[in-house]
Amino acid sequence: MNQDQVKGNIKDAAGKLQQKAGELAGNDKQQVKGDVRQTEGKIQKGVGNLKDTFGK
Structure with missing residues (x-):
């Protein structure tokens, strides 16, 4: 789990x-x-998920 998540x-x-x-x-x-x-948090978590998926 990264910082954005x-x-x-x-x-x-x-x-x-x-x-x-x-x-x-x-x-x-x-x-x-x-x-x-809540929406901001979900977006930030999504960004973190993308970073995990595609690498930093």
Whole structure:
């Protein structure tokens, strides 16, 4: 597992927490920010997967 995969997983998890907290608090802005963070994390993890697949 490379650095992009680890950071992507962390961003994805943090985004899930932020999105859920916004949902529970009724804060649409936090929900959207959480969704964006999740997407960023998934993209970063995908980049890491590509690096592993095709070499650095």
